[in-house]
Amino acid sequence: MNRFADPAGFEAALRALPAPDAAAIAQARARQAELTKPAGSLGRLEEIALFMAGWQGTALPRADRVVAALFAGNHGVAARGVSAFPAEVTAQMVANFQAGGAAINALAALCGAQLSVVPLQLDRPTGDIAARPAMTADECLAALNAGAAEVAADAQLLFVGEMGIGNTTPAAALCAQAFGGDAALWCGRGSGVDEAGAARKIAAVGAALALHGPHCTGPFETLRRLGGREIAAMAGAILAARLQRVPVLLDGFICCAAIAPLVAANPALVDHCLAAHRSAEAGHRRLLARFRLEPLMQLDMRLGEGSGAAVAVHLVRAALAAHNGMATFAQASVAGAR
Secondary structure, X not given: OOOOOOHHHHHHHHHOOOOOOHHHHHHHHHHHHHXXXXXXXXXXXXXXXXXXXXXXXXXXXXXXXXXXXXXXXXXXXXXXXXXXOOOOHHHHHHHHHHHOOOHHHHHHHHHOOEEEEEEOXXXXXXXXXXXXXXXXXXXXXXXXXXXXXXXXXXXXXXXXXXXXOOOHHHHHHHHHHXXXXXXXXXXXXXXXXXXXXXXXXXXXXXXXXXXXXXXXXXXXXXXXXXXXXXXXXXXXXXXXXXXXXXXXEEOOHHHHHHHHHHHHHOHHHHHHEEEOEXXXXXXXXXXXXXXXXXXXXXXXXXXXXXXXXXXXXXHHHHHHHHHHHOOEHHHHOOOOOO
């Protein structure tokens, strides 16, 4: 496990990211050229196989051990009426996850992912970001490390999800702080708030940016002031995965917002990530453009929980099945292209 000893250690890790294995990519590309198909005919499936080869350091990558972590946290800003649901739904949904009754349970089981559910001090909502910092430095560091702890040493692919009533509000604030634009640009309808709720959300994000913006001097401080426990945990998991060279499937808006401050500081962070899908949340499209990632799917999903990433696992497995399982021209006694 990659533990971040202090805020400086977290930001130092972000500046010292390992690169993919160029030799493994070259070997995988050479294999692609010999498979019984026209060059490039499997499109993005071929790109996925090369991506996985580079991060796993082998010409024959696999996705047998898929790790999924779902983090849950409560937000003080929810008291401002920024969500269509009351804050107690967070704990109720955690119970549902633990009982196996949610969408992510069904989708993780289907793709064979090892799913863990990690509630983070649900009895202690974060500070209301419109009036105070979300977390102390110690609380933010603990959340980052809770995420890092979920990246198993033998993981071949990781995805993370979240649950937290009101969390699209801090997510919007993180995006605006990281990439600019006013509150209205990044605030969507989230869980389905009405016009009045949307106005309250925009006002809360605007107040948070005005209060904290001058103090957001780096990724850690931005996460601490504007984020949430489950949001910081996702950021910690994704950075820890990079340090362990574990490829990541990014889910939707909140998952991507969690790493927005990190990507703003070092755009190379997302080199080990695939965008699983583009959600129906408008801000997600803008984030993926900033990340320079093209989504694998567009299914108009907006549930969170890691649900879109769980579906995309099947695409990764399809890419690797073709890459690893096809015969070469020589093996099949088929003439290659002239």
